[in-house]
Amino acid sequence: MSDSTQSSHIYLNSKVITFENSSSNESFEFHQKLPFYTATPLKAAPITAARLGVRHVWVKDESNRLGLPAYKILGASWATYRELETRFGPFQSWSNLDELKEQLKNIDVTLVSATDGNHGRAVARVAKWLGLKAHILVPDDMMSDSTQSSHIYLNSKVITFENSPANESFEFHQKLPFYTATPLKAAPITAARLGVRHVWVKDESNRLGLPAYKILGASWATYRELETRFGPFQSWSNLDELKEQLKNIDVTLVSATDGNHGRAVARVAKWFGLKAHILVPDDMVHSRQQAIKEEGAQIEIVNGTYDEAVAKSATMAGEKYLVISDTAWEGYERVPSWVVEGYGTIFREVDEQLKIQPDLVAVQMGVGSLASSVIRHYRSLNHTTHVLGVEPMHAACVLHSLEADELIEVPGPHTSIMAGLNCGKTSPLAWPLLRYGLSGSVAVNDNSAEEAMRLLAQDGIVSGESGAAGLAGLLALTTDSARQALGINSNSSLLIISTEGATDPQAYERIVGRSHHTIKN
Structure with a gap:
């Protein structure tokens, strides 16, 4: 029987007594370190x-306890420490975590816990602090994004950044096939639902002949990396002239993807007369795999998550293989920085189309590259636009990193329908901008993404599961305090980046109730 159908049940205890004072509790001093x-x-x-x-x-508000959103870390940390000391101690006196961790470095144990949420995450955090492994068992109903409510974090450390240096990517993109500025569309039904004056949607469902924005970053980053390694190139005005200069270059473009980025890299390889090798996680839907193959790329299916595919792609870098990734790792930051630059074309176009600065931009986040580009543009000097980042509930690596004020990995599997956002590791290149540029971050469930897709369809906008995530985040802002903190009111103008169209047409029709071909603005 469902709890929601039960009335309250009260028991009054007639046997209440008092107890002797507890013995001195050292946990308080422990937690302070x-x-x-x-x-x-x-x-x-x-x-x-x-x-x-x-x-x-x-x-007593325990919504931010030792960098986690619940009190469970108090018990998990003290119990772990006492059990370790009982088995492997006594430990020498220590004043900070590094000194304790030094004493534990030769202890090879795994912390095991069962959880329905907060306790397991706390045990995992303690294991990370102490340099141990963690194995967390969860019930099967915990793994579904659709059963989880939204999770919101408001950032008190937001700053503005120096203006970005001149970005040449806009002029580059204008020389590519099919270039035209993607439309900026009004969404009055969505605006009414959100209780604001205007909602503007930058519709990236047809960008340079592909159904997503990723081609902007992939093309610019590939061009810059090729020029760095094999250039400088002579001036060119169209793709044929550039391709002529590349004809003797024998390299393969390598990328890991959960969909759109890999297809974009494959398309760039096709344009430039190069080969492409794309690594994909084993749970990628067939339609997205097939779209990459149709670009002429070789696909390698990795038995694991997107993050594991990224790790494997990194090992392939060499003289004949150029890794074109939108996320960074140690020693690999040049290409991802160009990816972020490439996305800047979106906002150059918005400036020309909108003429005014929006009050808030809602942007979806995987590894954080697109959000970085938003922040570079809208949190530069003399800009006061708020930026709201949005992630799937169980792949909210940016949100959890913001809460902890350090990079936090969210282990897989990541099973959200927002496939393009199923990332467990924030790009370290993006992190400084996200840390101080996001006004807020929200994790949403799959139901919210589906609701956002249907709402945008009412405004005549085709947006896929990842594409509608920004709106899903706005729909999750149900409290006055959250809206006020982000400056949202009845006079607000909001900008949403719909980053993809119906990249999985069958799923789109199932969710929205009609084919994407029937949606017209």
Whole structure:
């Protein structure tokens, strides 16, 4: 029987007694030596007190405890420490985590826990702090994104950044086949639903002949990397002239992808007369795999997640193989930085189309490259636009990193229908911009993404599961406090980046209830 159908059930205990004072508790001193320690706030709740008919109600707010959104880290950390000391101690006196970790470096154990959420994450965080492994068992109903509610983080550390240097990618893209500025569309039905004056949607469902924006970053990054290695190239005005200069270059473009980026790299290889080798996770839907193959690329299916495909692609780098990735790792930052630059064309176009600065931009996040480009543009000097990042519930690596104030990996499997956002590792290149440029971050479930797709369809906009994620994040802002913190009110103008069209047509028709061919603006 469902809990939601039950009335409350009260038991009054007639056997209450008092107990002797507890022995001295050392856990308080222990917790004070852990990262991010500060006492969580005790807040007065006068409205609640009035409702209950009492003088005071005090709420101990555990929504940010030692960098996690729940109190469980207190028990998990102390219990782990005491058990380790009991088995392997005693430990020498220590004053910070590095000193404790040094004493644990030769201990090879795995922390095991069962969880329905917060305790397991806490044990995993303790294992990470102490340099141990963690094995967390969860019930099968915890793995579905659709059963989880949204999770919102508001950033108090937002700053503006120096203006970016002149970006040549816009002029580059204008020389590519099929270039035209993608449309900026009004979405009045969506605006009414959100209670704002305007919602503008930058529709990337047909960008340079592909159904997603990724070709902007892939093309610019590939061109710059080729020129760095084999250039400089002579001036060119069309693709045939550039291709002529590349005809004696024998390299293969390599990329890992969960869909759109890999297809974009394959298309660039086709344009430039090069070969492409694309690595994909084993759960990629057939239609997206087939689209990559039709670009002439060789596909390699990796038995694992997108992040594991990225790791394998990194090992292939060499004289004959150029890795074109939109995420960075140690020693590999040049290409991802050009990917971010390439996305800047979107916002150059928006400036010309909109003429005014939006009050807020909602942007979906995988590894964070697109969000970085948004921040570089809209959080530069003399700009006050808020930026809201949006991720799937179980691949919210940016949100959890913001909460911890350090890069946090979210292990897979990542099974959201927002396939382009199923990433467990934030790009370290993007992290400084995300850390101080996002006004807020929200993780949403699959149901929210589907609702956003249907709502955009009412405004005549075809947006896929990942493409509609920005709107899904806005729909999750249900409290006045969150909207106020992000400056959203009835006079606001909001910008959404619909990053893809119906890249999985069958799924789109199932979710929206009609074919994407019937949606017209």
